[in-house]
Amino acid sequence: MWSEGGWTGPDYSVSYAMSDSPTGPFRKIDRVLAQDPAVARGSGHNSILNVPGTDIWYIRTTDASFASGANGVHAGTRKPSQAGAPGAAEPVARFDNASVRSNVFTFESADAPNRFIRHAWSRGRVDADVTPYADMRWKVVPGLADPAAVSLESVNFPGTFLRQRDGEVWIDQRTDDAGFRADATWRRVPGLSDRSLVSFEFFGSPGLHLRHRDALLYVEEVTAADRPEATFRAW
Secondary structure, eight states: OEEESOTTSTTOEEEEEEOSSTTOOOEEEEEEEOOOTTTOSOOOSEEEEEOTTSSEEEEEEEOSOGGGOOEEEEEEEOOOOOSOSTTOSSOSOEEEEEEEEOOEEOEEETTSTTOEEEEETTEEEEESSOSSGGGGOEEEEEOSSOTTSEEEEESSSTTEEEEEETTEEEEEEOOOSHHHHHHTOEEEEEOSSOTTSEEEEETTSTTOEEEEETTEEEEEOOOGGGGGGGOEEEO
């Protein structure tokens, strides 16, 4: 397997070849990893692993634009030859070339470039130069109170979710009561200041939105002037 194409271009990819001998000759089969613009801007430099005791193989790549925080993850399966005869032409390995989009995102404030939704000492904030990086990464999962909405789970502290608490926004460990599920559920809507971006309407009280003010996150009514503070760019 090898990377090919320019690492900044749309043709950046991974291809694979097969041979009956480890010394060749090798026959190129196909691309096994191709770029998906919805995931990332690059897809080369891969690694591969097998699920022990199975014929399932995973191929992982980190995108060429590391700052985006996106990962292109592709999976394939190894299947034995069904031809039933030694030396049959059917390849021993077949890769599905099926992509699995990452559900992990960072959210940059529309009015404050390079400032991202993060948590610090459990409080929801919008900051630049976030350390550790995982504090500003969020796993977007089906809403705890409504699967048609979303909930934001901390990557750095799995099992904790961004939720409102008396109008303030914190991360807290998930509980199974209805109140927590509602407080940690958001409707993802077109950006209030830019419809190509995203805003988060609070599930528990329609009309209130996630916004930042003085670097802290709140759930509040948003005036026309404040809409950029409630609008985010997902990376």
